Amino acid sequence: xxxxxxxxxxxVALVGHPNVGKTTLFNQLTGERRKVGNYAGVTVEKIxxxxxxxxxxQMELVDLPGTYSLTPSxxxxxxxxxxxxxxxxxxxxxxxxxxxxxxxxxxxxxPLTLQLIELGLPVIVALNQVDRAEAKGLRLNPQVLTDELxxxxxxxxxxxxxxxxxxxxxLRFPLPPASERRxxxxxxxxxxxxxxxxxxxxxxxxxxxxxxxxxxxxSDYRTQAxxxxxxxxxxxxxxxxxxxxxxxxxxxxxxxxxxSQTIRRAIxxxxxxxxxxxxxxxxxxxxxxxHPIGGWTLFAAIMFAIxxxxxxxxxxxMGWVEAGVGFIKDKVGGMLPEGDLNSxxxxxxxxxVGAVVIFLPQILLLFFLIGLLEGSGYMARxxxxxxxxxxxxxxxxxxxxxxLSGYACAIPGVMATRSISSNKQRLLTILVLPWQSxxxxxxVYAILIPLLIPSILGQTTMMFFIYFLGTGTALLVAxxxxxxxxxxxxxxxxxxxxxxxxxxxxxYVFRHVIDRGLAFLKKAGSLILGIVIIxxxxxxxxxxxxxxxxxxxxxxxxxxxxxxxxxxxxGWDARLGTATLASFAAREVFVSxxxxxxxxxxxxxxxxxxxxxxxxxxxxxxKPDGSPAYPPLVVLSVLIxxxxxxxxxxxxxxxxxxxxxxxxxxxxxAGMSIFAYLAAFIVYQGGTFLGF
Amino acid sequence: xxxxxxxxxxxxxxxIVTATLVVFLIxxxxxxxTPGCGHNCGCAKK
Ligand SMILES: Nc1nc2c(ncn2[C@@H]2O[C@H](COP(=O)(O)OP(=O)(O)O)[C@@H](O)[C@H]2O)c(=O)[nH]1
Numbered sequence: 001x002x003x004x005x006x007x008x009x010x011x012v013a014l015v016g017h018p019n020v021g022k023t024t025l026f027n028q029l030t031g032e033r034r035k036v037g038n039y040a041g042v043t044v045e046k047i048x049x050x051x052x053x054x055x056x057x058q059m060e061l062v063d064l065p066g067t068y069s070l071t072p073s074x075x076x077x078x079x080x081x082x083x084x085x086x087x088x089x090x091x092x093x094x095x096x097x098x099x100x101x102x103x104x105x106x107x108x109x110x111p112l113t114l115q116l117i118e119l120g121l122p123v124i125v126a127l128n129q130v131d132r133a134e135a136k137g138l139r140l141n142p143q144v145l146t147d148e149l150x151x152x153x154x155x156x157x158x159x160x161x162x163x164x165x166x167x168x169x170x171l172r173f174p175l176p177p178a179s180e181r182r183x184x185x186x187x188x189x190x191x192x193x194x195x196x197x198x199x200x201x202x203x204x205x206x207x208x209x210x211x212x213x214x215x216x217x218x219s220d221y222r223t224q225a226x227x228x229x230x231x232x233x234x235x236x237x238x239x240x241x242x243x244x245x246x247x248x249x250x251x252x253x254x255x256x257x258x259x260s261q262t263i264r265r266a267i268x269x270x271x272x273x274x275x276x277x278x279x280x281x282x283x284x285x286x287x288x289x290x291h292p293i294g295g296w297t298l299f300a301a302i303m304f305a306i307x308x309x310x311x312x313x314x315x316x317x318m319g320w321v322e323a324g325v326g327f328i329k330d331k332v333g334g335m336l337p338e339g340d341l342n343s344x345x346x347x348x349x350x351x352x353v354g355a356v357v358i359f360l361p362q363i364l365l366l367f368f369l370i371g372l373l374e375g376s377g378y379m380a381r382x383x384x385x386x387x388x389x390x391x392x393x394x395x396x397x398x399x400x401x402x403x404l405s406g407y408a409c410a411i412p413g414v415m416a417t418r419s420i421s422s423n424k425q426r427l428l429t430i431l432v433l434p435w436q437s438x439x440x441x442x443x444v445y446a447i448l449i450p451l452l453i454p455s456i457l458g459q460t461t462m463m464f465f466i467y468f469l470g471t472g473t474a475l476l477v478a479x480x481x482x483x484x485x486x487x488x489x490x491x492x493x494x495x496x497x498x499x500x501x502x503x504x505x506x507x508y509v510f511r512h513v514i515d516r517g518l519a520f521l522k523k524a525g526s527l528i529l530g531i532v533i534i535x536x537x538x539x540x541x542x543x544x545x546x547x548x549x550x551x552x553x554x555x556x557x558x559x560x561x562x563x564x565x566x567x568x569x570x571g572w573d574a575r576l577g578t579a580t581l582a583s584f585a586a587r588e589v590f591v592s593x594x595x596x597x598x599x600x601x602x603x604x605x606x607x608x609x610x611x612x613x614x615x616x617x618x619x620x621x622x623k624p625d626g627s628p629a630y631p632p633l634v635v636l637s638v639l640i641x642x643x644x645x646x647x648x649x650x651x652x653x654x655x656x657x658x659x660x661x662x663x664x665x666x667x668x669x670a671g672m673s674i675f676a677y678l679a680a681f682i683v684y685q686g687g688t689f690l691g692f
Numbered sequence: 693x694x695x696x697x698x699x700x701x702x703x704x705x706x707x708i709v710t711a712t713l714v715v716f717l718i719x720x721x722x723x724x725x726t727p728g729c730g731h732n733c734g735c736a737k738k
Contacts (some may be wrong), residue, residue, distance in 0.1 A: 340700075534716075
């Protein structure tokens with residue numbers, strides 16, 4: 001048998017029934033570059049193109065004329081058979097055959113595949129039109145089909161390009177070996193096949209067994225004159241067939257029956273219909289879980305439950321972390337006399353790292369719940385459901401969970417994008433993820449929203465609107481960006497690839513949670529530590545003279561003053577400018593910064609009273625001319641800025657780690673800040689123009 | 693001597709800050725060449 005090694009450019013042939021999607025697949029594999037020629041001596045078009053495997057090997061892809069079987073009924077179909085058997089002059093037989101079949105009617109398509117396998121050529125089955133099979137309620141298992149047929153089976157949907165990457169990967173070197181014939185006949189038939197094979201081999205015919213099976217299985221092929229087959233070979237076949245018939249065997253019927261049997265066995269093992277007796281436990285659950293209404297209801301309920309438990313159950317351990325941080329701060333602060341080192345350790349490092357570590361309970365809980373969903377098999381369904389929705393904006397179904405995590409904290413969300421296999425979709429998800437309203441924004445909203453709306457109902461509605469605005473913008477921008485950077489290869493999520501439901505492996509889930517937790521702490525331990533040290537320095541030096549505000553004198557304060565003309569068009573003064581600048585370290589800093597600038601002492605025991613004090617200070621502040629310094633429009637402009645700005649350097653650090661690219665991390669930081677600035681600008685200037 | 697005993701906290705703090713800056717700079721230079729999803733090689737890993 002010839003293998004790829006002997007030929008510099010191996011030939012790969014697409015074979016399948018007419019209308020199975022061969023042309024579509026050919027175009028997907030080649031990017032529509034095609035060469036049209038003619039087969040020698042016949043007026044049949046030869047369509048071919050050069051393709052490259054994922055690792056750069058060159059191959060020639062030939063689209064053979066569509067045929068229902070290797071028993072031809074037209075000149076086109078004869079070309080297909082003769083090329084495959086190596087009988088056409090000047091046409092080498094291919095080194096690999098891609099058998100394209102229609103997944104929604106395997107009974108009709110697999111006989112040809114079986115014949116192709118019998119040719120002794122390596123075969124890859126492209127299980128096309130999977131979408132139609134799914135729509136018909138057919139459930140297929142490509143892995144079982146692979147085992148039954150002994151050749152790789154790749155599910156695909158040529159019209160949408162799903163599975164094309166996987167198909168290309170199956171083409172890689174070394175080419176898969178040819179599979180054995182899948183059936184065995186009775187003694188007489190097997191003897192006849194072996195006998196004829198030996199005779200044809202001694203005649204010097206290529207692919208003797210393939211020819212023998214073809215000659216015995218099809219009477220026309222041995223009786224009628226064949227332009228590309230010798231009379232001697234046909235004579236030998238006639239003899240062997242006559243012998244069989246004498247023993248009361250009918251070679252055509254028996255071989256055809258054996259093939260059908262093989263196919264029925266393969267199909268009953270690999271496919272079943274929803275609702276028939278082959279329906280598994282998983283299918284029964286899926287009837288609800290993937291139901292057009294029930295599925296979405298269940299999905300919404302599960303997501304709500306996750307969301308709710310992250311906030312509800314993480315509250316208690318978050319309190320412990322807070323208390324622990326306070327305790328360490330007191331201890332360390334007590335060990336050193338007042339001074340810069342004391343301040344660096346307590347106000348800088350312990351407070352700063354503590355402000356990030358406080359999210360650890362949420363992160364652990366989130367990853368635990370994700371682990372349960374993944375381990376039980378539901379995650380694959382959720383991904384499948386979301387795939388179509390997310391694809392509209394250029395994201396993958398797997399982007400959904402990271403985006404959901406972003407409501408807790410962007411950092412675990414960014415880390416959770418690792419499961420997205422397409423690099424472009426992963427990048428896109430990371431880029432828009434910080435627009436999901438995270439918990440660190442809540443303290444800022446808690447100060448600002450009551451300044452705008454007094455009623456509780458109005459405040460709740462406003463909160464809802466804020467979440468909606470963040471997510472809506474994230475999806476819209478993802479859609480716009482996906483047009484620019486391209487979506488890349490869409491990962492195929494077919495129903496038939498859904499794993500069965502099972503009990504999660506708790507050991508695995510816990511290990512996963514611990515790994516993620518440690519990864520987060522390591523980041524908090526190194527990068528975030530560095531960031532808080534530098535921010536502390538910017539807020540501490542140069543030193544203010546006795547009795548003056550340290551912040552106004554510090555490098556950060558100077559930058560804030562310098563920025564005043566920049567933030568003026570947003571309606572802000574220097575105080576808001578510096579507080580906002582300081583909160584680029586972490587948003588919650590806004591609150592303490594504003595408090596410091598109004599000289600309000602934080603009351604550890606009564607948070608609400610503390611917030612009330614800040615709010616009344618904001619409300620009563622006046623400009624030198626006596627007009628209010630922070631009218632509602634200014635508050636709204638600040639709020640809009642906090643909804644949109646990426647004010648979280650730890651997130652930028654993690655994005656850099658995950659994308660391994662400073663370019664994207666900084667582009668995201670700059671892009672989101674400019675976006676936030678423009679949004680606040682439009683709101684303030686528009687509001688002023690309208691007379692608010 | 694008295695100057696150092698008065699300002700040792702400031703000196704230590706500034707040393708820590710400088711060391712942090714140096715580590716950041718070294719990292720920024722060293723990490724640049726590793727591929728991640730920010731640089732798509734068109735060959736998605738399985
Ligand atoms: N639903 C669906 N339709 C497909 C798929 N692949 C091809 N088709 C459609 O099937 C028809 C025949 O496709 P074509 O490539 O011309 O088939 P060929 O005759 O084998 O070359 C076209 O209308 C395609 O759009 C698929 O995966 N799913």
